[in-house]
Structures are given as structure tokens and as C-alpha cells.
Amino acid sequence: MKIHEFTGKKLLREYGINIPQSQLIIDKIPEKRLIPSVAKSQVLVGGRMKAGGVLFIKKEDEYTNTINELQNKEIKGELPYGILVEELINIKKEYYISILIDREDRDIKWVFSYDGGIEIESSENIIKGTYNEVFLKAPRKIKEIMPNLYNLFIEKDLTLLEINPIVETQDDEIYALDCVMHVDDNAIYRQKWSQRFLEKTDYNFHYVELEGDIGVIGCGAGIVMATMDTVSNYGLKPANFLDIGGGADKETTLKALNLLKDKGIKNIVMNIFGGITQCDIIAQSIVEFEKKNEDMKLFIRLTGTNEEKGNEILSENNLKNYEDMDTMIKALKGYLRELEI
Amino acid sequence: MINGKERVCVQGITGKYGQFHTKKMKEYGTNIVCGVSKNDLIDEVYDIPVLKTMKEAVEKYNTDTSIIFIPAKNVKSAVLEAIESGIKKIIIITEHVPVHDMLIIKSKADENKVLIIGPNCPGIILPERSKIGIMPEKAFKKGDIAIISKSGTLMYEIADYLSNNSTGISIGIGLGGDMIIGTGLKEAFDYIIENKIKKVIIIGEVGGSEEIKGIRYALENNYDGKIKAFFAGRTAPKGKTMGHAGAIIEGYEGSIEYKEKVLSDLNIKVCKSIKDLIS
Numbered sequence: 047m048k049i050h051e052f053t054g055k056k057l058l059r060e061y062g063i064n065i066p067q068s069q070l071i072i073d074k075i076p077e078k079r080l081i082p083s084v085a086k087s088q089v090l091v092g093g094r095m096k097a098g099g100v101l102f103i104k105k106e107d108e109y110t111n112t113i114n115e116l117q118n119k120e121i122k123g124e125l126p127y128g129i130l131v132e133e134l135i136n137i138k139k140e141y142y143i144s145i146l147i148d149r150e151d152r153d154i155k156w157v158f159s160y161d162g163g164i165e166i167e168s169s170e171n172i173i174k175g176t177y178n179e180v181f182l183k184a185p186r187k188i189k190e191i192m193p194n195l196y197n198l199f200i201e202k203d204l205t206l207l208e209i210n211p212i213v214e215t216q217d218d219e220i221y222a223l224d225c226v227m228h229v230d231d232n233a234i235y236r237q238k239w240s241q242r243f244l245e246k247t248d249y250n251f252h253y254v255e256l257e258g259d260i261g262v263i264g265c266g267a268g269i270v271m272a273t274m275d276t277v278s279n280y281g282l283k284p285a286n287f288l289d290i291g292g293g294a295d296k297e298t299t300l301k302a303l304n305l306l307k308d309k310g311i312k313n314i315v316m317n318i319f320g321g322i323t324q325c326d327i328i329a330q331s332i333v334e335f336e337k338k339n340e341d342m343k344l345f346i347r348l349t350g351t352n353e354e355k356g357n358e359i360l361s362e363n364n365l366k367n368y369e370d371m372d373t374m375i376k377a378l379k380g381y382l383r384e385l386e387i
Numbered sequence: 388m389i390n391g392k393e394r395v396c397v398q399g400i401t402g403k404y405g406q407f408h409t410k411k412m413k414e415y416g417t418n419i420v421c422g423v424s425k426n427d428l429i430d431e432v433y434d435i436p437v438l439k440t441m442k443e444a445v446e447k448y449n450t451d452t453s454i455i456f457i458p459a460k461n462v463k464s465a466v467l468e469a470i471e472s473g474i475k476k477i478i479i480i481t482e483h484v485p486v487h488d489m490l491i492i493k494s495k496a497d498e499n500k501v502l503i504i505g506p507n508c509p510g511i512i513l514p515e516r517s518k519i520g521i522m523p524e525k526a527f528k529k530g531d532i533a534i535i536s537k538s539g540t541l542m543y544e545i546a547d548y549l550s551n552n553s554t555g556i557s558i559g560i561g562l563g564g565d566m567i568i569g570t571g572l573k574e575a576f577d578y579i580i581e582n583k584i585k586k587v588i589i590i591g592e593v594g595g596s597e598e599i600k601g602i603r604y605a606l607e608n609n610y611d612g613k614i615k616a617f618f619a620g621r622t623a624p625k626g627k628t629m630g631h632a633g634a635i636i637e638g639y640e641g642s643i644e645y646k647e648k649v650l651s652d653l654n655i656k657v658c659k660s661i662k663d664l665i666s
Contacts, residue, residue: 147486147490147566147567149566149567149597150571150595150596150597150600152489152490152493152567152568152571153490154490200487203485203486203487205486205566230485230486230487231483232459232483232484232485232486233485233486233487235460236460236485252629254624254627254629256622256624264540265540266538266539266540266541267538267564267592267629268536268537268538268539268540268541268542268564268590268592268619269538269540269541269543269544269619270629271541271592271593271619271620271621271622271623271629272541272544272617272619272661274620274621274622274623275619275620275621275622275659277622278621278622279659279660284622287623287629289629292539317544319523319526319540319543319544319547320523321509321521321522321523321539321540321543322404322521349547350523350526350543351523370548371544371661372660372661372662
């Protein structure tokens with residue numbers, strides 16, 4: 047889960063890293079004002095600066111307008127959680143530092159650069175390595191805060207901590223001016239502070255909306271993605287990714303089907319290879335849904351645990367169970383072609 | 388990896404999934420010698436003795452392998468207990484294990500030369516001989532092809548297709564798709580090379596570049612068998628997580644187009660559809 051800059055900065059301060067004096071404006075603009083300052087849109091997307099999400103306030107009369115402007119501006123499709131207004135810091139030198147999980151080496155890695163700023167990817171002054179490797183080459187002031195950053199990364203279950211820029215001021219102090227933080231989704235249960243930012247959904251499956259019009263449901267991320275790909279191999283466009291997960295019950299399955307219906311989808315492919323998932327339960331859900339939604343067309347492939355019972359339920363209700371994914375999607379393609387004629 | 392002769396302990400044997408899969412594994416022929424559970428009201432599950440600690444499991448039943456069906460928040464302590472007791476192979480089925488817990492598990496396992504498969508994986512199967520995992524066995528007909536997969540259900544889908552339309556499967560290894568997994572593609576290839584398996588199918592996903600590194604590693608180690616790859620997620624949008632922590636595109640190098648290009652330069656066939664895997 048991505049964490050907003052203002053929350054990340056609070057944590058940095060708890061771990062002894064300096065951050066600018068600031069105010070977070072959620073709706074009402076407060077009487078007390080920080081001027082001159084920088085106002086930053088609290089969105090979770092990258093490239094905020096380039097997209098106009100960071101504005102400077104030099105004079106009193108710019109204050110309200112600037113904040114209003116940011117409050118109503120979408121940054122890459124996202125409206126801000128709030129606006130963070132910060133005092134301006136006298137920068138002597140900008141650096142970049144981050145800590146991340148390296149999948150391949152299965153270890154924690156550090157990245158440090160003597161050039162901070164927005165074009166960090168193309169900098170040639172980057173050091174990437176273990177704590178010790180980066181520690182050897184970092185400036186003394188950065189070395190001093192590395193243990194704090196490391197503790198923060200471990201204790202808060204972070205998978206990414208990026209400070210860009212981290213700066214040295216005219217008074218030789220180190221300040222974090224921005225902060226990108228990701229918390230491990232699987233550790234949120236023990237990171238109570240992060241729980242209030244969890245997106246609230248009334249369903250317990252993975253759903254991602256896409257641009258097409260063919261609904262896709264499956265159990266397991268891999269099989270759903272492969273089904274989406276096959277839909278697209280046949281020249282059709284998937285409307286979504288929807289993984290009901292292992293062991294889905296009747297309620298979950300019905301919720302998934304109803305969600306797609308509410309999105310205005312007319313044709314759905316459902317690809318279930320039951321390991322933990324029981325085919326008869328899925329079949330019952332499908333039948334129940336079909337009865338109430340005759341205008342929708344379901345293409346079903348149901349195999350695995352309790353497959354015989356599932357098959358029976360489907361055929362009693364005149365629903366076809368396709369033998370594999372490809373045949374199912376081919377049939378959908380044929381059906382759509384017939385509609386065109 | 389596995390040879391079918393493991394003496395297996397089920398950690399979390401009294402739970403719903405633990406019990407269900409213990410029965411399935413036992414029926415399949417897996418040598419399950421005992422189980423461990425914190426539930427002290429149950430002494431036996433399907434005639435298999437239930438113990439309190441891994442130490443007992445090793446001392447009394449000479450267990451060398453464990454399979455984990457324990458809630459995510461207790462996986463770290465369960466695995467560390469198994470390692471301390473001297474277990475040499477651990478298969479973690481549980482999903483949602485925190486990344487930092489896995490980093491600790493991985494480093495302890497390396498120190499003690501313990502093989503970890505998973506987490507969030509379907510396990511390992513030697514068709515018609517033994518399975519230490521949860522895969523639907525009917526999808527795995529015995530044959531000569533090794534399947535190495537980051538995705539559980541997609542492994543079933545492809546194994547089923549191969550079982551019905553090809554020479555069948557010699558081993559199915561479900562690595563899991565999490566950010567930190569115990570055994571990666573390189574280690575899996577060590578097994579393939581050692582056991583002289585000549586046909587391998589790699590099932591990967593959008594994101595990361597482990598598949599490329601693993602296959603390169605195999606070729607550098609003079610693997611001379613046939614490798615084919617299949618990737619799921621061609622239609623996945625950039626920057627969105629598709630269920631797994633692993634299935635996310637991180638720039639061009641995580642895209643399937645990139646993987647396909649690099650692999651075809653290495654003369655490895657990347658199949659766009661499952662049917663192409665057997666042509």
C-alpha cells in the first residue's frame with residue numbers, strides 16, 4: 047500500500063529525520079498561514095511535480111487561490127487527499143536516497159545518489175548496494191541518519207522508502223523534502239497506523255477495471271491474467287481483472303457477478319480451476335445469478351474439485367460447461383459474431 | 388528438491404486446510420509420518436499422530452520435510468522452529484506472509500542449508516508418486532516434462548492441458564509469485580539439470596526479470612534440453628497490481644514483450660497461447 051507524503055514524513059520525524067514545518071489542509075483553509083511556502087497535492091501517483099501538483103506560494107494574496115486550485119485539480123486522474131503546505135528550506139545540496147526490497151537477491155538494497163531531483167533515473171552518480179556498501183560512500187551527514195532509516199524500514203514493514211530530494215541546508219542540517227513510502231500489504235495487520243488509509247471496498251476479491259467490454263472472472267491471479275490474454279488473442283477486449291481467490295463461497299461469487307453487471311457488462315467468461323474452490327458451489331451461484339439476469343450471457347469453464355456435481359447443476363439448468371479456456375472463449379467469439387450478423 | 392521418499396510432517400495439520408490436504412496427500416502416496424499443531428485436543432488426524440513441537444517430530448519420527456498450513460502471522464515462528472529442529476525441506480503453502488518475515492526465513496534457511504519452496508505456492512508434485520502440496524492431482528499425468536511455475540492455478544490449467552495432449556509431466560514445481568520466495572528459477576534449474584530432465588516449461592507472469600535470469604543461468608550451465616515459456620498478463624495495465632505482489636509491470640523490463648524479445652534471442656520459444664506449448 048502506498049502511503050501519503052504527510053504520513054510518511056510524520057514517521058520520518060519519529061525516527062529523528064528533520065522535515066520542514068508544515069500544515070495539512072484537508073478542506074477548510076486555516077487562519078494561520080505559512081508564507082512563503084510550497085503547496086503539495088497529496089496524491090499517491092508518481093510524477094506529481096511534472097503534472098502540476100506542486101506550487102509555490104510567495105505572497106499572501108496567492109495563498110487561497112493556490113490551495114483551491116490544488117484541491118480541485120486531478121493529478122493523473124486522482125483527486126488529492128489534502129494539501130500539504132510546507133515552509134521553504136534553504137538548500138545547499140540535494141541528494142537522493144532509497145531503500146527497497148530486491149526480489150532477485152532476496153535482500154534489502156539501498157540506492158544513493160549525489161544528484162537529487164526528478165531525473166534521478168538518468169543520473170550517473172548512483173550507488174546501489176547493501177547497507178555497508180552505500181554507507182562507505184555516502185557523505186557523513188547521510189551516514190548519521192542511515193541507521194534511523196533502516197530501523198524505520200524494518201519496524202514499519204516497508205517495501206519501499208524513497209526520499210527525493212534529501213537535502214543539506216545552508217546550516218548543514220539534513221532535511222527530507224519529499225517521501226515515497228510503501229507498506230507491505232501483508233503486514234498491515236500489525237501496522238495499525240496504516241489501517242485508516244486502506245481502501246474500503248464491500249467485496250473481498252481482487253478487482254481491477256480495464257477498458258474493454260468482456261467480463262473476466264477466475265480463481266487465481268495467473269489464470270485470470272491468462273484468460274484476459276486469451277480474450278484479447280481472439281480480438282476482444284477484457285473489461286476487468288477479477289480474481290475471486292481460492293475457496294470462494296456463494297456470496298463472493300454472486301457479488302463478483304453482480305459487480306460486473308452493475309458495470310454494464312453483458313458478456314462474461316468465467317474460468318474456474320478448483321483446487322480449494324468447489325465447483326458445485328460456483329455452479330449454484332451461476333444458476334442463481336442466471337435466473338435473475340437472463341439478458342446477460344455467461345461462458346463457463348468449470349473444472350477441478352467437485353467437478354461432477356458442478357457439471358450436473360449446470361446441465362440441469364441448460365448451461366454449458368466448456369472443456370477448456372480456449373474453447374470457451376472461441377465460443378464467445380462465435381456468439382458475438384452471430385449477433386453482428 | 389524432492390525424490391518421493393521424504394518423511395513429511397504437516398505443520399498446522401488440525402486446521403481446515405491442513406486436514407483436507409493431509410488426506411489428499413496421504414491418498415496420493417505421500418509419506419506423511421506426523422503432524423504438528425498447537426491444538427492439544429486432537430491426537431490424530433487420519434491415523435497420523437499429532438505432536439506439539441517440531442523437535443518431537445524430528446526425534447520421534449525422523450521427519451526431514453515439512454509442509455506449512457499455518458496462518459500467515461505465525462508462519463515465521465513455525466518455519467524457524469522447523470529449521471532449528473533440523474528439517475531440511477520446507478514447503479510453505481500459506482499466502483499473505485509478510486515480506487520482512489520471509490527475508491528472515493530466507494536468511495536463516497540459507498545459513499542452515501534448508502530448501503524453502505513458497506510461500507503462497509501450490510507445492511511440488513511427482514506425478515503418480517508423491518505430492519507435497521495442494522494441486523488437484525488429476526491435472527498431473529506422469530510423463531517427461533518438468534513444469535516450473537510462479538502461478539498456482541495457471542500451473543493447473545497448463546498441467547491439465549499437457550496431461551491430456553502431450554507426453555505428461557515428470558515434476559511440477561510451484562515456486563509461488565510473491566516478492567520474496569525461498570526457491571527461485573535458478574535453484575529449480577539446478578534440480579532439472581541434475582536429474583537430466585530434457586523438457587521444461589516455465590510459467591511466468593508479467594513483471595520482474597527472474598525468468599530471463601533463470602533461463603540464462605540454465606544455458607550457462609550447459610542445459611541442453613528444450614525450454615518453452617508461457618507468460619500471463621499481456622493485457623495487464625501498467626503500474627497496477629494484479630493480485631500477486633509479483634504481477635506488476637515495472638517499466639519496459641517487466642513487460643512480456645521485453646521478456647519475449649530477450650528469450651527469443653536465446654532461442655527459447657515463448658508461447659502466446661497454451662496450445663502452442665505442445666507444437
